[in-house]
Amino acid sequence: MEPTGTADVSIVIPTHSEKRWASLTRTIASAHAQTHRATEIVVVVDHNPEMAARVKLEFPGVTVLENAYARGASGNRNTGAFHTRTAFIAFLDDDTVASPTWLAHQLVPFNDPAVVGTGGGIIPAWAGARPTWMPDELLWTVGVSYTGMPTSTAPIRNVWSANMIVRRDVFLAVDGFRIGFGKLGDQNRPEDTELCLRMSAAAGGRWIYVPHATIDHEVPADRSTFGFLMRRCYAEGRGKVQMAGLMPKDQELGAEKDYLRRTLPRAVVRNLADAGSGRGMFHALRAATVVAAVAAAAWGGGVETLAGLFEGSSSTTTVS
Template sequence: MTAAQTRPDRSSTGGRGGPADRRLPDGFRVLLDRRTRLLDGGAALLGGAPPRLVHLSATARALLPPPGRPLVVTGPTARALARTLLDAGLANPLPAAVPAVGPGEVTVVVPVKDRPLDRLLAALAGTGVAGPIVVDDGSADPGPLRRAVRAAGGTVLRHDTPRGPAAARNAGLAAARTPFVVFLDSDVVPEPGWLPPLLAHLADPAVGLVAPRIVALDPGDGGGPRGAVGRYEAVRSSLDLGPDPALIVPRSRVAYVPSAAMLVRRDAVGDPAFDPAMHVAEDVDLVLRLHAAGWAMRFEPASRVAHDHRTRPGEWLRRKAFYGTGAAPLAQRHPGAVPPVVLSPWTAAVCLLLLAQRRGATAAAAVVTAAATERLSRRLTRLEHPRRSAALLTALGLSGALWQSASALTRHFWPLAAAGCLVSARMRRAVVAAALAEGLADWWRHRDRDPRVRTGLPAHLLAHRLDDLAYGAGLWRGALAHRTTAPLRPSGPRTRR
């Protein structure tokens, strides 16, 4: 098998030791991701996280089942192929009927401050997990919380003064006595059947973290989320990473998972797991450190945890801006891991030519694209149709670059774009085109994510633009506070080693 193995990027700081054993057990099943493309009759696979082209040997091609059927680990060769497909993000595990880990090996840790936990404690009843550890992070009146948790068979730890959610989670982790810990925020409610799909991933000894899908909490009348912001958040919340399973990899489709709900292997995260100095983006920091250390992480949408989204406009916008402030400390701790855009030199040149809107710019962009296609085809001579495959790859790369550029123009760089609009008609046209095109594409991609709600295009477009403005404002505020341009620097694709 000549498929390139995925090697963790170790440029980030703070990673712990990786898994000692990466062997998949016999009977483990993997299924090609629906985004993975087969080229030349299966001689190569295109896809993964981040996207790459993987060549397969004749032996690997013979083992690979037809699309829609799983590969079952039955020996060393199938085990190596399955490992390669998983590590590249080209395939996803199929959960076993009986998880390798029982709920009795799991402790739930909940950080809380001035919030009742009745809904969450009721949802945990009967799951078989060890009694929850609730960390009261300085609630003004701890009595009702203590009584409710003890009635549910749990334990309460208390910080007399608030230390933040990261420190609270660390305190609960230190008190847990099980090899696996689930972190749940106080404003979530796990849906029935949420735990087994997460536990199933632990059959892979290389998996250090598994996260469920975060969906909008139903207000209780069965009618779904209400209000313009509530409907938008139900389909477009930054906590909801979509309906498809994925490998969690920085700079990919699922680059992070929120700590609102996640299952961790204690041997992977160590103690403490979260940096208590971080009051925002501490979950992304954990993901980046685990990735740097060589641990695999999985996003499992078959497990669903409902979240009580903020839907009051002012509160919602402040939260979005707060998320944006986390980009600066992340970029300083993990250089190059959270860039606003990732562009190759040729896609950057094409985007700049189109943005310039000068006479002949479109023709020049076409020439650059054709040259990039021809150059790439010369590197794909192992394929039967190198030019055809190169054309597909450049088309995918250019479409992704255009989408990133339009998004960054109205999100990360909107203060610069706004300044440019004051003096340039071309910039005004570019910003309007980007805002409308990217907004339309975003609405189309997310409009059906929650069957309980329907968001019209105008409402979605307005909310999406406000979302981006708030996040961008927070990003610039964080960059100024930390005196760094790191979260604003574009990056190129990383060379795979």
């Protein structure tokens, strides 16, 4: 099936550091190489004027903007998205490479007017060997698709901003990504999940996951360590508690609960069984990693919950 009409789409690529120049170059090249041509490719540079000038000089066919908001990926993406005029806006990160048919495949679900956004499969491009202790169910910690996600085109609660297409009118109706709520420094709050929930609620629509609309996402060596995994899970625990505080009281984190109650326990049982049947002791390490990841996320969630309770009690205290 072909995308809706001409399906005019712009691609927004946020970036911030010349350390990623080589990967940014690959991302832009892959955006240009789409079988479904984008109307405009927009690169937004996060408070780095020198890099913005270099992008303008070396990529004359690309629109270059500077982040109009506070530092961070949310403001960076919004700057580019609000500039566009096409019916659809696609987002790529500056360390990804989109397959040539990425746009074509991922635009198809928009034939249904109830679809407010789509996401696609994200394949890890490891800088080195994949850690043997890394279970498939925890690949989300390095920003790629993981076991537990749909394996064919299907509705999904949320997708990731590294590989996302939105209806521009719905995106604008909810004011885009929430500024100040996202990934910056040691904070790792799920700004893409929060956006997906607001867009679905505002339009009464749904998101569709298209696993064969793929991009490759670089996984540097420093993100392939057990320490990074623990910090990422801890930050995710804190971020999910913060996100829950922004959601309506009747809107629960059902996907997270299902993941904790079903997907992860199955991962532990399966890996222990594989280890016991002689398929490799690394499976035992994967089972232990799942347990450690849950503990780290719970710790982060507990810390954030206590912080919120303390802040709430402090705000109600009066000085006589």
